Amino acid sequence: MKKIFVGVAAIALTIGSFSCGNKKSELKTQEDSIAYAIGLMQGSRYEQMFEQAKQAEQEVNQENFLKGLKDGLANPEKADYFRAASEAAGMAKFFSEKAVDINLDIILDAINVAVKKDSVNRIEMSDSLQQALLQAFQTKMQEAEMKKAEEELKANKEKGAKFIEEFKKEEGVQTTESGLAYKVLTAGTGEMPTAEDKVKVNYKGTLIDGTEFDANDGIEFGVTQVIPGWTEMLQLMKVGDKVKVVIPSDIAYGDRQAGPSIKAGSTLVFEMELLEVIKAEKTEKAEDKK
Secondary structure, three states: OOOOOHHHHHHHHHHOEEEEOOEEEEOOOHHHHHHHHHHHHHHHHHHHHHHHHHHOOOOOOHHHHHHHHHHHHHOHHHHHHHHHHHHHHHHHHHHHHOOOOOOHHHHHHHHHHHHOOOOOOOOOOOHHHHHHHHHHHHHHHHHHHHHHHHHHHHHHHHHHHHHHHHHHOOOOOEEOOOOOEEEEEEOOOOOOOOOOOEEEEEEEEEEOOOOEEEEEEEEEEEOOOOOHHHHHHHOOOOOOOEEEEEEOHHHOOOOOOEOOOEOOOOOEEEEEEEEEEEOHHHHHHHHHOO
16 A cells, blocks of 8 residues: 555655635645545545536535545544435435425434334334325325426526517517527628538527526537527628527527526527638538548
8 A cells, every 4th residue: 555655655755735715734644644644635526516506406414525525534433424414414315305294303303213113103004005105195296396497487487588578678689480689799701601501600509697607619510500590690691700699598599598597488698700611612612522
């Protein structure tokens, strides 16, 4: 084990010390260096976990997480306690997110009598009855989730409609029959694409609250290979045009969620710059040469 980390120790002793949050670690021995290396590897894993949670729009309180780690490392004899606490917190969070009422105290009572085999306080319930009750509860959770999703969809559409109405008040905004609203930020003089063409664009996409969910420079794709609002907007642009366009959900992703950021019924905002039109015949010739 020591031989494996000789290189790490040498580096650590050369550098001297590292900054770890608000605390500096003094690496005076090879064992200190080993400990620091383990911490970095574990920390990188946790950082990736936080990033994945962020992308999935799941809230993780880093301070609470790190405090829990500190308490756990300081109390190894309480490993079972912390394992149970993690299980319980996860269970409570699950029921909270499912938007259903459940008596957590009764759950704890039942766990106690089951674990301790307490026949005196146990309320007898057959396996078949337990299964039937759980199935009924799953149905209730599904109904609650559907209701919550419908309410969120309605709210998202209402917020989007309000945002578009406010956007329309800005100078230079134009609208189309589909509900698309846009204004030209920079006017171009080049050709306009058709549905058969490919285009090269720069763009940035945000939600109506300003949260950026996507961006790309110099990307190429077919005019009809994107959401309907994009297809329509592209055919209204000239090469050199840069526009800000607000796309209602009906011609964006509709009533479905698209990735972790774009919720069902979301109105989307894009800044688009048309760099080039790649005509259909030009594309066909290029493919023939392959």
